[in-house]
Amino acid sequence: MLQTPFTCGKCGSTAVRKNGSRNGQPKYQCTTCRHQALFVPAAVGKAVQYAQVELLLLERVSQRAIVRLTGVSRPTIVKLAKKSADHTAVAAQTEPAPGTRTG
Numbered sequence: 009m010l011q012t013p014f015t016c017g018k019c020g021s022t023a024v025r026k027n028g029s030r031n032g033q034p035k036y037q038c039t040t041c042r043h044q045a046l047f048v049p050a051a052v053g054k055a056v057q058y059a060q061v062e063l064l065l066l067e068r069v070s071q072r073a074i075v076r077l078t079g080v081s082r083p084t085i086v087k088l089a090k091k092s093a094d095h096t097a098v099a100a101q102t103e104p105a106p107g108t109r110t111g
């Protein structure tokens with residue numbers, strides 16, 4: 009059986025197999041309940057997960073807590089934290105960073 013990251017939208021089973029294609033997108037059929045659909049690829053789910061991770065990073069939730077909450081691996085969270093830190097560094101150049109007082 010083909011190992012896919014998809015789950016059936018009807019019964020939640022992970023036992024799905026490829027069953028042709030429509031408009032160039034592969035169709036999958038659940039072998040448990042015979043439900044057939046164009047399942048959402050894992051990349052879309054991951055994008056939603058990564059957006060949630062970035063929100064949690066902004067709230068200054070610890071990396072290990074984010075792992076527990078979202079299931080995203082810690083190296084991925086570190087990568088996203090560095091990426092968002094680069095974005096905030098550009099924004100911080102216009103205003104002084106908190107905790108740095110002069111005088």
Ligand SMILES: [Zn+2]
Pocket residue numbers: 016017018019020021038039040041042043
């Ligand atoms: Zn099913």
